[in-house]
Amino acid sequence: MDLLLQLKLPAILKNLTQFMESVSNCAREQGFDPKKVTQIELVMEEALVNVINYAYPDKDGDAQVICSLDEENRFVIEITDWGEPFNVLSLDEPDITSDVLDRKVGGLGVFMIRSLMDDVKYRFEEDKNILILFVNKQNS
């Protein structure tokens, strides 16, 4: 595993931009094109906003982002929090075809995470929620 980035900050909205910019800079350095970098940013935002809004209902806490390359040369992003055990991937996907007046608000973040990443895993280990996103390298 090649470690590219490790960033741990309080899980507050004010830090969202720093998390996202660090990861997108890392992705750009790995040679991803602008469209893929944007997709990575979108998924990062969704995952981090879930942590910021829901991980620590009664107290403050941190979020940690680690970027690395795995043994298959995939770009791997691990998002960790020390909050309530919660698997964001267990949420239902929204119905994205229904009429505006029938559409429920919410759930698009999880939809984006699943559809824009090549693979997504979750585990709860040693009091930590760990969401792992995999992005295959693009052919140059």
Place this chain on the structure above:
Amino acid sequence: MELTTRSEKSAVVVSIKGRVDATTAPELETYLSEQIESGGNIVILNMSELDYISSAGLRVVLLTAKKLKGQQGDLLLAGLQGPV
């Protein structure tokens, strides 16, 4: 993010320049509510200079569309660029 408005016949055209993410979406929501409260019933979102919109922004677009359709108005999206 920069937001500007102009009136065009019976519609209000709101131009969004920059990024709509979780940090800027609340400002967009407030701005669009104000336009609707000032009498805008047909709102056109000019997104030709919108670089990025996340689910936080899409939530605001959906809520605004629901509000307008609920009062026999409408929300139209214009100028959508490739990444968006």
